[in-house]
Amino acid sequence: MSPRLLTSVIDGAAVAGSDERPDINPSDVSDIVAIASSADAQMAADAVAAARAALPAWSSTTPWEKSVVLDRAGSEVMGRADELGDLLAREEGKTYPEARGEVMRAGQILKYYAGVVLQPHGLALDSVRPGIEVTVTREPVGVVSVITPWNFPIAIPAWKIAPALAFGNTVVFKPADLVPASAWELVDILNRAGLPDGALNLLLGRGSVLGPVMTRGVDAITFTGSIPVGRGILADTIDTGAKVQLELGGKNPLVITDHADLEVAVECAVQGGFGSTGQRCTASSILVVTAGIHDAFIEAMERRMAAWTVGDARREGIDMGPVVDPDQLAQDERYLQVARSEGARVIGGVRLESAVDGHYLTPALAVGTSMSDTINTEEVFGPVMSVVRAGDYEEALAAANASTMNLSAGIVTTDLAEASHFKRHSKAGMVMVNLPTAGVDFHVPFGGRGQSSHGPREQGTAAVEFFTTSKTSYTAPGAP
Numbered sequence: 001m002s003p004r005l006l007t008s009v010i011d012g013a014a015v016a017g018s019d020e021r022p023d024i025n026p027s028d029v030s031d032i033v034a035i036a037s038s039a040d041a042q043m044a045a046d047a048v049a050a051a052r053a054a055l056p057a058w059s060s061t062t063p064w065e066k067s068v069v070l071d072r073a074g075s076e077v078m079g080r081a082d083e084l085g086d087l088l089a090r091e092e093g094k095t096y097p098e099a100r101g102e103v104m105r106a107g108q109i110l111k112y113y114a115g116v117v118l119q120p121h122g123l124a125l126d127s128v129r130p131g132i133e134v135t136v137t138r139e140p141v142g143v144v145s146v147i148t149p150w151n152f153p154i155a156i157p158a159w160k161i162a163p164a165l166a167f168g169n170t171v172v173f174k175p176a177d178l179v180p181a182s183a184w185e186l187v188d189i190l191n192r193a194g195l196p197d198g199a200l201n202l203l204l205g206r207g208s209v210l211g212p213v214m215t216r217g218v219d220a221i222t223f224t225g226s227i228p229v230g231r232g233i234l235a236d237t238i239d240t241g242a243k244v245q246l247e248l249g250g251k252n253p254l255v256i257t258d259h260a261d262l263e264v265a266v267e268c269a270v271q272g273g274f275g276s277t278g279q280r281c282t283a284s285s286i287l288v289v290t291a292g293i294h295d296a297f298i299e300a301m302e303r304r305m306a307a308w309t310v311g312d313a314r315r316e317g318i319d320m321g322p323v324v325d326p327d328q329l330a331q332d333e334r335y336l337q338v339a340r341s342e343g344a345r346v347i348g349g350v351r352l353e354s355a356v357d358g359h360y361l362t363p364a365l366a367v368g369t370s371m372s373d374t375i376n377t378e379e380v381f382g383p384v385m386s387v388v389r390a391g392d393y394e395e396a397l398a399a400a401n402a403s404t405m406n407l408s409a410g411i412v413t414t415d416l417a418e419a420s421h422f423k424r425h426s427k428a429g430m431v432m433v434n435l436p437t438a439g440v441d442f443h444v445p446f447g448g449r450g451q452s453s454h455g456p457r458e459q460g461t462a463a464v465e466f467f468t469t470s471k472t473s474y475t476a477p478g479a480p
C-alpha cells in the first residue's frame, strides 16, 4: 500500500503544495509513514488571510460553544490513543508507551482548556475616584501563528492551539517537517469537532519558506524550537509589534548530593536523560555529583545503562527508541567526540547495528567533564549526559546555575535543608526535587529563564497572559 498524502488545510479545505517530502520512520528508514505536500509562501499568505477572515465569527462564539468543540476533540484524541500513539512512535521514534502517554496528554490539555474557557477571567472593581466603575476584560489577541518542533508532535501543538482557540483567537499552525502526520490528525480532529472554516489552518512544509509569512501579518506568534530560529522570529517582529512567546533550548542540570538515595538518583538520571531518547527540552544533560557519592553513582549508572534496551520504538519492552534523523544522530556523535577530545571518558554512545536500518545510538555518559567543556555549554538534544564532579553542595549549586539556558533543574537529596535551599536559589524556571528534570503537569505554568524562554509562560491558567490582551474600561453610571 502506498503511503497516504498529507496536505495543508486552509479555510477548511485540503490544499496541495508544489513539492513533496517523505515522513520517514526513524526506527526503520525503509518505512514511509506518509508523504507530506509542502506549502509555499502564497499558501501561507492564504492561511493567514483565512484566519483573519474567520476571527470575527470565532471570537464571538460563546464560551460554551468553544468549550464543546475542545471537549469533543479531547474525547476523540483520548479515544484514539492507541492508534495515534502508534503513529507518533512510528514517525518520531519515542517508545510506544511514551507516545501513547503524549497523545493522552494532548487530549487532557484539550479538555482542560474546555474547562478553562468557562472560568471567569475578568475583573470588576470600584475606581479610586468616587462613583466610577472599573472593569478589566480579556479579549482575543487575534490571529496567532503556532510553530512547533518535532520532539512532541502532538502535545506541544495541543498546548498552544487549545488555549489560542479557547480564548477566541484563530490559528495558523506549522508543525516541524519531520512530524506532519500527528499534526495533521490533531487538526483534522479539531476541525471535525466543530471549528468553523479558517479558525484553524495547517501549513505543512519548511520553516524557512513559511516562517517569514507566518511571522508578519499576524497578531501573535507562539514558537517552540531552537534558540537561533526563535531569536530570528523575535527580530522579525520588532517593527510589527506582534506579541511573541518563545520556548527554546535547555541545558538542564541534575544535582546529586552526598545525601541522595543512590537508587533514586540513578532512576532520576536515566529517566530524565535517556527518556524519549533524550530529545526533550527538559532532559537532564549535566549530572553534577558531589564528591562523597560520585564514584558509587558512576558505577551504578554503568550497570543501569548496560541494562537499558534500545530498539524499534514500537517493539514491546524497549527502554529507548532511535534518534529522530541522521542529522541529529551525527550531532550526538560529534558532541561525544568533542567531549573525548576535551578529556572525558565516554561510557556507551555507540551506534547499534540492527536487522533494519534505523538511527540507533546507545545511551551515553561523558564522565570527568568540567562546566566550561563544550558538552556542558551547548545543547546536544540526544541520549547524552555528562558528569561534573563537585566538592560539596555549594559548589554543585554554583555549577547548576552556570548555564544560561535555565529551563529545568533538579536535585536528588534526602536533606530537607538542601532541597529547600536549591528550590529557592536555582536559576531555572522549573525545579524538581527527587524527580527527573523532565516530566511536567499541564495545569501549571511551564517555561524557563535566561535564553530558554521569552514572553509569558505556557500552560495552565498562565496561558491567559499570552493568548489574550486586557482592556481596562471606566464607567461613570450617573454622569450627566
Ligand code: NAD
Binding pocket: 147, 148, 149, 150, 151, 152, 174, 175, 176, 177, 205, 206, 207, 208, 210, 211, 212, 224, 225, 226, 227, 229, 230, 232, 233, 247, 248, 249, 250, 280, 281, 379, 381, 407, 452
Ligand atoms: P527548530 O528551531 O529547528 O524548528 C522548530 C520549528 O521552527 C519547526 O517547525 C521549523 O520548521 C520552524 N522553522 C525553521 N526555520 C524557521 C524560520 N526561519 N521561521 C519560522 N519557523 C522556522 O527546532 P527543532 O529541531 O524542531 O526542535 C529542537 C529544539 O526545540 C531544541 O533546541 C529544543 O530544546 C527545543 N524545544 C524547546 C522546548 C521548550 O519548551 N523550551 C520544547 C521542545 C523543544
